[in-house]
Amino acid sequence: MEKSEKRLTSMVKTSGCAAKLPPSVLHSVIDKLPVMTSDRLVVGFEGSEDALVYKVTDDIVAVETVDFFPPMVDDPFAFGQIAAANALSDIYAMGGEPNCAMNLLCFPSCLDISVMDKILRGGIDKVKESGAIIAGGHTISDPTPKYGLCVTAFMDKTKVWRNSGAKEGDVVVLTKAIGVGVINTAVKGGEASPESEKAALDSMTRLNKEARDAARDLMVHAATDVTGFSLSGHSLEVAENSGVTVEIDTKKVPLLPQAEELARFGFIPEGMYNNLDWVNGKVYYSPSIPLSIRDLMLDPQTSGGLLLFLPEKDGETLVKRLNKDYVRIIGRVKEKGEYSVEFI
């Protein structure tokens, strides 16, 4: 086979955010690491934040994040776009606007150099759209391709959204449809419809910028983005950090086209089963929920949407402003009960 003809997804075992280490494994290590403290470190490892927040002046903080993963699509330009959108999302999830970014690339010697060019151009495309600048970075020769960004944002320290602080009575808004993990698995097997594949691609490449901008002046109590740990896992993190129970109505959760059918037919990534182990005993699924829908609530998302916790009035305003069928109020925050998250 010619160098350039190799399918990107054929070179990886797990892809996108589904390639994350299982949460239980990750926590068994990072929870025991020595915690570094500094007057300037506002947010560190605690509470499963992806980003760190560092005090630059009395008013301004730097939000820094890094994210990279193996390809989940064969088109190198689209892969670059997705990886960049995913990395930039960590900044949007904290209410910030990315200022600068650097590349992180692992690239196999067996691939044509034009593939590298396209991946990096895809990244530049999305960073440009975000309004940030991109320069520099680091490249490693590696049999499995991987790409992502390190992103920095400078922002008003009082405007940082955290993944804690959700309050009783808040509603939960999700800004992208669920199902990219399942669809990417089916695409690998040639079983996803072109419509479904395109919808997943559009969703993964879409920046969370618009959602962040629309929520900027609203009373956001807590926020995160839905990635590898799924809607279940990321809801759980916010619920536990906030000391509340989050109730999600599965009928209101936006799903990508064909996602339910593909889940029912067993096109489920390994990450779903890891997520299931992790949330076991902490998340409740009503017995009336079909297995395929429960699986989707645990489906690892690549470059997923923002999950915002805010007062009902503000939640309704946000949904109205964004005016997309995939932006919906999917649940509410209740007093802490037996489970941290309840799917009904």
Add this chain to the structure above:
Amino acid sequence: MFEVDCRGLSCPEPVINTKRALKSHAEGVIVLVDNRVPLENVTRFAHAMGYNATSVEKDGEWKITIKK
């Protein structure tokens, strides 16, 4: 019964191979897997196709019997 050896394969291959095998052996097939992910996924696929699926584990490998 026709046997589909999916040991060592990662998803979605076991599901795809099971689908192919059921096309030519509609009465049912046996699928061998060595990981819980294909075990679960092949079982879901069989149910979605209207088959029954039962599995027996031995030494970390599963024999899934799929029939009407």
